[in-house]
Amino acid sequence: MLDAHAIVLSPFETLVLNLSLLAIVAWSMWKAEKSLDSGNDLTILVLITIFAITGRILLEPLPNVQPVTVVVLLVGIHYGATRSIGVATIIAISSNLVMGHGLWTFYQALGWSLVGVTGALLSQSLRVDDKISVSRVASVSFVAAFAFDWVVSVSVLHTLPLETLPVYILAGLPFDLVHGVGNVAFAAWMAEPISDIMSRHSTNREVVVSPVKSSS
Amino acid sequence: MSDRLRLGSTVLLVAVLFLFPFIRDSVNEEVARFVSDSESSHDGLPTEWDESQVICIYFPAEYPHSVYSSGVSMIDADGSIIGVNNDLNLTGACVGGLEGYTDGLNFMMDATRVAGGHLAVGYFVNPNWGEFVHTIGGLSDKEIQGDFNGAYWSLTHNGRYSMVGIGSLVMEESDVISWNIETW
Numbered sequence: 001m002l003d004a005h006a007i008v009l010s011p012f013e014t015l016v017l018n019l020s021l022l023a024i025v026a027w028s029m030w031k032a033e034k035s036l037d038s039g040n041d042l043t044i045l046v047l048i049t050i051f052a053i054t055g056r057i058l059l060e061p062l063p064n065v066q067p068v069t070v071v072v073l074l075v076g077i078h079y080g081a082t083r084s085i086g087v088a089t090i091i092a093i094s095s096n097l098v099m100g101h102g103l104w105t106f107y108q109a110l111g112w113s114l115v116g117v118t119g120a121l122l123s124q125s126l127r128v129d130d131k132i133s134v135s136r137v138a139s140v141s142f143v144a145a146f147a148f149d150w151v152v153s154v155s156v157l158h159t160l161p162l163e164t165l166p167v168y169i170l171a172g173l174p175f176d177l178v179h180g181v182g183n184v185a186f187a188a189w190m191a192e193p194i195s196d197i198m199s200r201h202s203t204n205r206e207v208v209v210s211p212v213k214s215s216s
Numbered sequence: 217m218s219d220r221l222r223l224g225s226t227v228l229l230v231a232v233l234f235l236f237p238f239i240r241d242s243v244n245e246e247v248a249r250f251v252s253d254s255e256s257s258h259d260g261l262p263t264e265w266d267e268s269q270v271i272c273i274y275f276p277a278e279y280p281h282s283v284y285s286s287g288v289s290m291i292d293a294d295g296s297i298i299g300v301n302n303d304l305n306l307t308g309a310c311v312g313g314l315e316g317y318t319d320g321l322n323f324m325m326d327a328t329r330v331a332g333g334h335l336a337v338g339y340f341v342n343p344n345w346g347e348f349v350h351t352i353g354g355l356s357d358k359e360i361q362g363d364f365n366g367a368y369w370s371l372t373h374n375g376r377y378s379m380v381g382i383g384s385l386v387m388e389e390s391d392v393i394s395w396n397i398e399t400w
Binding site for chain 2: 102175
């Protein structure tokens, strides 16, 4: 009997397969957004949340490289703190259904929520002339990687004594670094297109008062 | 600007990913230095093992090992039992008399093999976090039930919680590692 499921993929083949799947998800969502009327902010939130969940799961072969931190930061910038907290928590819970749920889910949700709140607080300074500043988002997302990882590291205090925390954080630095560099790459590629989409569907968009031609 | 950032960050990411195993290993060596060589880590073990590397497996009272259920059996590198310590208030087995290992997982697999299958180790590999030991000596962490969320095999390095998993643990001479069940 044929059994296609018995094919064992190498880590590299798995990565190529996963990247292809993620590209399909991103492309289909990109297309779906085109057909939306403007002001559909909730639909965009759902699409972007699904993209982040899928991205985190599919990029698991790469250590600590995933789009969630940058996505949550952008949600914070465009849609505010409350929504970014919701998105961050849903992403942590949903992706952990596949990657493993436990006490750490709470700390991941907390860490990403803090990233989202930071985005909301800095939303004015992360824009230049009402357009997202990719380099500033990249810088903040690099720092956010370390902050997020250290928040999650605090969860080990449930099992380890306090004096071991600095050593634990030191042992995690390579993972923090790759998270930070990954964030910069995601920001470089995604910050502009995602910001454009979010701006088109923002409920906070400014009312444009166009001059009315006088008939005189 | 944004094109340069895209290209630069992608190249940097690929470079960091390629260098990741080397960065991680060198940081782990630094971390190993922080784990002080506690002199008491050999307490309760045979004195002839003082200069050698030792692994101990301790089983919870509710889930004793089928063979090493009374005291802690001391198994030498050739597989012979050189004594049983009944004063530790623990049950299980230690394998000692080994030398020259630097890779924690290699050491664990070789040392437990000395017990001829009684301490067989089962682990799976998580691409992010490395090797995760789920079964030792026939006791799987999934089997353990009680008034807690879950249980896991916890690794101790020279008497202190190990900062890294067994797959990343860098061993030095006369190091003692031990495994016991913890709950969360």
